[in-house]
Amino acid sequence: MEQTITIYCKNTRAYHEVPRGISLIQLKDLLKIQMPFPIIAAHVNYKVENLDFLLYKPKDVEFLDASSPSGMRAYVRTLDMVLSCAVNELFPEMDLRVEHPISKGYYCTLQWHQDKEADPDDEKEPPVVTREMVKAIKERMKLIIAENRPIIEEEKQTKEVIRMFAERYNNESSIFEALGNPYCRYFRMGDFIDYYTNVLLPSSGYINVFDVVPFKDGLLLRIPNRANPMVLEDEVSQDKMFSIFQEYNRWNKLLKINNVSDFNVACKQNKSFGLIKLAEALHEKKIAQIADAIAAKRPKIVFISGASSSGKTTFSKRLQIQLLVDGIRPEVLSMDDYFVNRVDTPKDANGEYDFEDVNAVDLPFFRQQMHELMDGQEVNLPTYDFTKGERVFRGNKLKLQKDSVLVIEGLHALNPCILPDVDRDLTYKIYVSALTTINIDNHNWIPTTDIRLLRRIVRDYKYRGYSARETIARCPSVVRGETKWVYPFQEEADVMFNSALIFEFAVLKRHAEPILQEVPKFCDEYSEAHRLLKFLQYFIPVPEREIPPTSFLREFVGGSSFRY
Helix, strand or coil, rough: CCCEEEEEEECCCEEEEEEECHHHHHHHHHHHCCCCCCCCEEEEECCCCCCCEEEECCEEEEEEECCHHHHEEEHHHHHHHHHHHHHHHHCCCCEEEEEEEEEEEEEEEEECCCCCCCCCCCCCCCCCCCHHHHHHHHHHHHHHCCCCEEEEEEEHHHHHHHHHHHHHCCCCCEEEEEEEEEEEEEEECCCEECCCCCCCCCEEHCCCCEEEEEEEEEEEECCCCCCCCCCEEECCCHHHHHHHHHHHHHHHHHHHCCCHHHHHHHHHCCCHHHHHHHHHHHHHHHHHHHHHHHHHHCEEEEEEEECCCCHHHHHHHHHHHHHHHCCCCCEEEEEHHHCCCCCCCCCCCCCEECCCHHHCCCCCCCHHHHHHHHHHCCCEEEECCCCCEEEEEEEEEEECCEEEEEEECCCCCCCCCHCCCCHHHEEEEEEECCCCCCCCCCCCCCCCCCCCHHHHHHHHHHCCCCCCHHHHHHHHHHHHHHHHHHHHHHHHEEEEECCCCCCCHHHHHHHHHHCCCCCCCCCHHHHHHHHHHHCCCCCCCCCCCCCCCCCCCHHCCCCCCCCC
């Protein structure tokens, strides 16, 4: 007699008796699940699993397509493996490195395999990536996809996996050691092996939307649109963003830190405190250079913008100090103090207050006061009482002096609509972001949103009384607001500043892990909490005692000498 188990399918909103040992792909066919786009993965008890996953016990199952965050991540990881395999087959002496996201895709370079016998200080020039090479790579990817090669997850003793990957990639350093597990899993597609931090699709044939085009001195891997995965994302110009990524990549090379494994080795050699000092010094030097540029231009207004948890507030405070050194008196205003009363706040499609909407700011009143200040008048500045949800006046008055510059910090500060009639030559615009400057390895990048999400989880828990579950639940609306109101204007900036620190994840780890572990395993937010906990396992924890009180990280973990 065939044994059965009870499965609750969130897609059908019903319980089903199914054969024990059934795979997710068989379950999908049995239940005749239909979704707007092809099904590529599933949440099983709120953890993402491959469609080959077998069900032996009662579970909650939710099938996913690429329009979901977990589904899209699985799709892009698989696309990455297909690209890496194509490079390996065409250019076996080279390896692909996925550097960072840019232009709604991923910027990739090719590198020579490391020579174990070579002097580490004697680096070869990277290979020149030609249009013909990119075309050949794309055609080989199409062939691999057409062959529908199975992608098999395998598991072996960690020491054997380390040996296999050291032989394959000519690299002694390994992220497998950081995990501390006796066995490690990896993925195989034919003879090609690779490692990824989470599940892939069952085979290469699931990839149906992609492109590879020449980009700078490498190539751009173009991915599906998140809202409609049947079409590609639009390629957008982000030259300034690319430059800031490249600047930090150069700094990482100076530190001889390319991947998490390099960072962990440095920590084991007691070099973490030196890395902290150097990273903080680079931040200070960059802020001083920006202050010098402002002093040379002498604008009337300095605008500072950035996405949530990018460090805008700390940046404005540190810039204020450097401007004083240059003989400029900065008067810093937060656009948050110009919010409309909460009852007048716009609402989103779900009927929730949309604080990211530019119309959450009282633009007429803001413009009036900014023009009065620039005309030399004294104004009575507002303060927003977030507890009451109302704007109040507490007698804070401001009149600009001859050596003053108005510094306006806020989510919408780069949006031209906030002060449309101010001459651009009278302004200086700064975009602050937290761009991840280190990857897990050559094929596993760290999403730029993860560093801000972890910052926000820690800060909200410590200072705002929000659980990790609540912070994660609000993420989709925050991301929608940033996509609509912040990212389109980032290239308007005169300069970009990256507030991320190379040691940041290793410090956030100690703070974030216990908070994330409080997320219940029976809720939708557990999927994201579980992903972040797995991600943090790759980092060796670093104590924070050497982090200065003015560090950007102090805004989130505590111990700052600034008042927020």
